[in-house]
Amino acid sequence: MGLISNGTTVFDAGAMASGFGGAITFIKKLTASSSGTLTFHNGTSSVVLDNTYKQYLFTFKNIHASATGNFTFQANTVGASGFNETMTTTSFVAYHDESDSTTALEYNTGGDQAQATGFQMLNVSGGFDIENSANLSGTLTLFNPSNTTFVKHFIANTAFMGNGDYSHNNFVSGYFNTTAAIDEIQFKMSSGNIDAGDICLYGIS
Secondary structure, three states: OEEEEEEEEEEEEOOOOOOOOOOOEEEEEEEEEEEEEEEEOOOOOOOOOOOOOOEEEEEEEEEEOOOOOOOOEEEOOOOOOOOOOOEEEEEEEEEEEEEEOOOEEEEEHHOOOOOEEEEOOOOOOOOOOOOOOEEEEEEEEEOOOOOOOEEEEEEEEEEEEEOOEEEEEEEEEEOOOOOOEEEEEEEEOOOOOOOEEEEEEEEEO
């Protein structure tokens, strides 16, 4: 059964008609194994992070930390090094503990940056629970990183088991305050290693 709007077929037999929406293309998966960093660099190890796509999606699956800390990311512009691009960000979190005694929806003042060059936290500053079953999953979307006119926006949403047996849902957004093209993204923990887990990169056309 199809979906028709104003005489135009949008879906037919489960497939989207030509001209509606975009395709998502798998590019690269990195698997952590006591890894200090996981880095996606355009042109290296089959990574595409250039003007091929105007939107890039990173997915995080079962990121397990070796120490109580924060899962973070930063970028390099083309030809740069050091992962210290200037960014301005905002962050808020919803959380609830297993004993049903503490709940909140609040701005995360420890999780934002104002024209700073540090690695951006993707989970609230309380840090990971490092028991064997604890992990983080979520997404980061980077918009038009190869554009040389505008700043580079991103949005992230993560769910993780926080230190002290809390369920956290963290929301982060912001922009790299540069008009230079970005071609490299790195992920790491604020302390310890990424003990296990997968990060996948997709391009969206």
